Amino acid sequence: MASGPAAEVVALVVGYLLGSIPFGLLLTRLTGGPDIRSIGSGNIGATNVLRTGNKRLAAATLLGDMLKGTAAVLIAKYALPGDAPLVAGLGAFLGHLFPVWLGFRGGKGVATYIGVLLGLAWPFAIGFGIVWIAVAALTRYSSLAALTASALVPIALWFRGDAEVTLLFFVLSVLLWVMHRANIRRLLNGTESRIGAKN
Numbered sequence: 001m002a003s004g005p006a007a008e009v010v011a012l013v014v015g016y017l018l019g020s021i022p023f024g025l026l027l028t029r030l031t032g033g034p035d036i037r038s039i040g041s042g043n044i045g046a047t048n049v050l051r052t053g054n055k056r057l058a059a060a061t062l063l064g065d066m067l068k069g070t071a072a073v074l075i076a077k078y079a080l081p082g083d084a085p086l087v088a089g090l091g092a093f094l095g096h097l098f099p100v101w102l103g104f105r106g107g108k109g110v111a112t113y114i115g116v117l118l119g120l121a122w123p124f125a126i127g128f129g130i131v132w133i134a135v136a137a138l139t140r141y142s143s144l145a146a147l148t149a150s151a152l153v154p155i156a157l158w159f160r161g162d163a164e165v166t167l168l169f170f171v172l173s174v175l176l177w178v179m180h181r182a183n184i185r186r187l188l189n190g191t192e193s194r195i196g197a198k199n
Contacts, residue, residue: 007080008087015072015088019095019112022102023064024049027057041193045107047142050195062111068092069115077119086168089116093172097179108179110146113172117153120165124156140194143183150176 024044028036033052036044040051046062069092076088096112098104118125128149135145150173157166177184186192 007082007084011072011076011080011084011088012091014075015091016095018068018072018075019092020099020101020106021064021068021095022099022106023068024061024107025102027060027064028052028054031057033057043107044102046111047195065096065107065111066115066118068096069112069117070119071115073116073119083164085120086164089120090168090171092116093175097175108146108183109172109176110142110150113150113176116172117169120168121157121160121162124153127156128153136195141187141192142195143180143192144187147177147180147184 050058072088072092076084099106131149132145154170
């Protein structure tokens with residue numbers, strides 16, 4: 001079994017490879033749909049898949065993108081020592097954002113963020129979901145819901161007293177906000193697409 005830095009390198013690589021599986025693109029192609037990158041926001045995630053009108057496909061994309069983050073964490077947890085699960089979670093998130101198979105142009109990371117959180121601190125993943133649903137129901141903005149929930153996660157984790165997990169999710173939240181910078185601009189100027197909109 002790898003240990004120390006070697007274990008963390010293995011965790012990062014395995015996490016990245018799992019995270020880089022583009023479920024939205026694969027599922028839409030397998031079901032005869034359009035290239036998801038050619039519609040809506042051009043994103044490969046579940047929100048853009050929903051713009052095809054196929055709710056089941058969007059749900060499957062959400063589940064796949066989430067569980068690849070959870071799988072990365074759990075594989076590292078049971079196969080590698082030390083901080084490997086944290087590193088694997090980071091790798092999975094980076095893999096989703098920057099998949100090598102798609103020229104390093106991936107998704108925005110919300111579902112994979114939840115999946116990593118589920119593997120490392122599952123009650124907080126439930127909390128994320130509650131906040132997301134509440135904000136989305138009130139505003140119908142998926143991006144605003146994700147931004148709000150991800151901003152609260154590191155704060156909540158900090159109160160739990162786990163510095164390493166808090167630091168990881170602070171980094172993931174910053175990355176998630178960076179990936180949503182165009183959404184933030186549209187939210188500010190009132191042109192952001194609402195949930196269910198086809199364009």
